[in-house]
Amino acid sequence: MKLIIKENIKLATNVFDDMGIFWAEIADKNHTEHQIQFLKNNLNKKGLILDLACGTGRHLIPLLAEGYKLLGVDSSSKLLRIAKQRCPRIDVIRVDLRSLPFKKEVFEAIISMDTSVGYLPTETDDRKSMIELNRTLVKGGTFFVDVFNIKQLKHKYGKKGQIDRLNWFGIQVLLKICGKRVFRFLKLKEYPSFYLLQRRLINSDSKKLEDLWFIYTKNSEKVKKFNHKVRLYESEELEGMLSKSEFKVKCILGGYEHQEFSTESTRLILITTK
Structure with a gap:
C-alpha cells in the first residue's frame, strides 16, 4: 500500500x-x-x-x-x-x-x-x-x-483475585481428578471448542490486570495454561x-x-x- x-x-x-x-x-x-x-x-x-x-x-x-x-x-x-x-x-x-x-x-x-x-x-x-x-x-x-x-476491577477483584470461588491450585487438582465434572459443578465459561477457568487479580504494584487461564479442550481433553497481563x-x-x-x-x-x-x-x- x-x-x-x-x-x-x-x-x-x-x-x-x-x-x-x-x-x-x-x-x-x-x-x-x-x-x-x-x-x-x-x-x-x-x-x-x-x-x-x-x-x-x-x-x-x-x-x-x-x-x-x-x-x-x-x-x-x-x-x-x-x-x-x-x-x-x-x-x-x-x-x-x-x-x-x-x-x-x-x-x-x-x-x-x-x-x-x-x-x-x-x-x-x-x-x-x-x-x-x-x-x-x-x-x-x-x-x-x-x-x-x-477502579471497577480493583473493587471487584482487589489483591487476592478470584476464580469462581476456587483458587487456581485447587482447580489444577480437581481437573486431574474429576475431568469434565469440574466444569459442570462450577458452571464455568463454555466456548465452542473449550471450557475456560480464570483466576484474575489486580497487581497494585505494577498496575496490571493479571489473568491465569486454564483452557480445557473438548476434542483432546487436555488442559492448557496461559498467563495474560495488561497494564491499566x-x-x-x-x-x-x-x-x-x-x-x-x-x-x-x-x-x-x-x-x-x-x-x-x-x-x-x-x-x-x-
Missing part, C-alpha cells in the same frame, strides 16, 4: 500468538455486537480508518461489510492469519505500535477497542505509541480508546497521556451506549481528536 513508508521490525511472539484460536473464540463472545454498534454510531465512511490491535478482525470485517474503509494492524501474526482466513479481502499488517510504518496524517479515525492499550513493555512505550498514532491521524481526526475501568490506567492518567501526545479529549464514557463514566463503570472510553 502506498501509505506504508518503512518495513516493520522483527517482533517477538506474545500471549495471543500462543492462544491463537482460543483467543479468537473468547474475543468474539465478549461485547462485539455492542462495540460495533458504538463504532457505527460514531464513525463516518469518508476516509480510511485504522483498527488498532485488530486481532481476528471481529470489528474490522463487519465494518468493512457496512461500507467503511479500514486497515487493521496487530502484533500477533497468528491472529492476523485467522483474520485473513475469515475475510481474504481485508488489509492487515503486523506492526510495532511504537514505530508505525505509515506516512503522516493518513487516517481519518483510529479505533482501539477492548483494552488494546497497555500490552507494550513499559509506560514509556505506551506513550511512544500514542505519539505515533497522533502522527498518522489527520488534523481533526478522531481517536477512540476503549479500555477496562481499573486510571482515567486521569490516560487522559494526561493522550493530552501530552497532542490529542484533545472530547468526552469520557462508561459504556458502549454512551453511559456516563463513574467508578462503577465496566469500561473507560475516551473519544479524542487531533
